[in-house]
Amino acid sequence: MDKAGRLQDLPVGSSEHPMRTAVPEFPEARLRELADRYAAAIAAKRRRVWLGAAVLIAVAIAAGWMGEVSLGNFVENFWRFPAYFVSIAPKFSFATAWSDLADWLWGLPRWARLxxxxxxxAYMGTLSGALCGFALCFLASANLVKSGTTVFVTRRVLEFFRTVPEIVFALIFVLAFGLGPLPGVLAIAIHTAGALGKQFAEVVENIDSKPVEGVAASGGSWVQVVRFGALPQVLSNFVSYALLRFEINVRGAAVMGFVGAGGIGQDLIEAVRKFYFTDVSAILLLIVLTVMLIDFLTERLRHRLLGLEGSTR
Incomplete structure (x- = not known):
């Protein structure tokens, strides 16, 4: 019988069959060792997860105790939260629907202007803050600046900008410049500079170093290295982050009015204080619809900038 016929007649499990020698066999002890190591790794991971959960729960309980948070008070008065939204809802009847709607939105021209x-x-604060964050982010990037002192100081400045809440900055600027939109713009600009500066710096530190090294090796200055080596790689991400921040700042700008920093928030807090419930619901509805529209538009634009136009929600 020829060789091919002989191979066909031999069973795969036969010691003479070549397929038997082609597949390596692990010793039983080696397989048991690998299984034990895998089981030990899984058990260690589970212990870390449970330990982390226990620490998180313990910290939450300690924070609630130190903050004098009363769980009983929360449970007892939770019903007031949905009850408030029920109380501010406008009352409509079928017979007087149009007049009821007109009464509900009586201040629409003024609210639309505010x-x-x-x-x-929000726009001016975002634009000013984005420009400031753009100017500082390159100085906070360790892969572009050799001076550790410059990087450290710039990062601390950005931390200060984003650590202080916007409304605190707004209160300070209201005392300095008086009531009006200027304190709101300055407060949002400073906080935005800190937030975007950090995000921009993280993007810059993750760029491909080859274009940067190429511009530097050809004798380019630091500004030229940033302009031709780093900026083309990060510009679309910068714009995307700025658009996302604008969406956030629209909500923040509405709160600025609570401390007299301009905008529709001033009328909202006044309606809350005077118990003008229908005015509260109308203003909240306008704010929610505006934020939803801006969220939709900025999301589409960000997806287009990042090449993700097809990935809609």
Missing amino acids: LGDTLLI
């Missing part, structure tokens, strides 16, 4: 002021405050 809402426009809020959008302008």
Whole structure:
């Protein structure tokens, strides 16, 4: 019988079959050792997860105890939260629907103007803060700046900008410049500079170093290294982060009015204090619809910038 026929007649498990020698066999002890190591790794991971959960729960309990948070008070008065939204809902009847709607939205022209002021405050604050964060982010990037002192100081400045809440900055600027939109713009600009500066710096530190090294090796200055080596790689991400921040700042600008920093928030807090419930619901509805529209538009634009136009929610 020829060789091919002989191979066909031999069973695969036969010691003479070549397929038997082609597949390596692990000793039983080696397989048992690998299984034990895998089981030990899984057990160690589970212990870390449980330990982390226990620490998180313990910290939450300690924070609640130190903050004098009363769980009983929360459970007892939780019903007030949905009850408030029920109380501010407008009352409509079928017979007088149009007149009820007109009464509910009686201040629409004024609220629309104040809402426009809020959008302008958010826009100017975002633009100013983004430009400031853009100027500082390269100085906070360790892969572009050799001076550790410069990087350290710039990062601390950005931390200060984003650590202080916007409303605290707004209170300070209201005392300095008086009531109006200027304190709101400055407060949002400073906080935005800190937040975007950090995000921009993290993007810069993750760029491909080859273009940067190429520009530097050809004798380019530091500004030229940033302009031609780093900026083309990060510009679309910068714009995407700025658009996302604008969406956040629209909500922040509405709160600025609570301390007299302009915008629709001033009328909202006044309606809350005077128990004008229907005015509260109307203003909240305008804010929610505006934020939803801006969220949709900025999301589409960000996806287009990042090449993700097809990945809609």
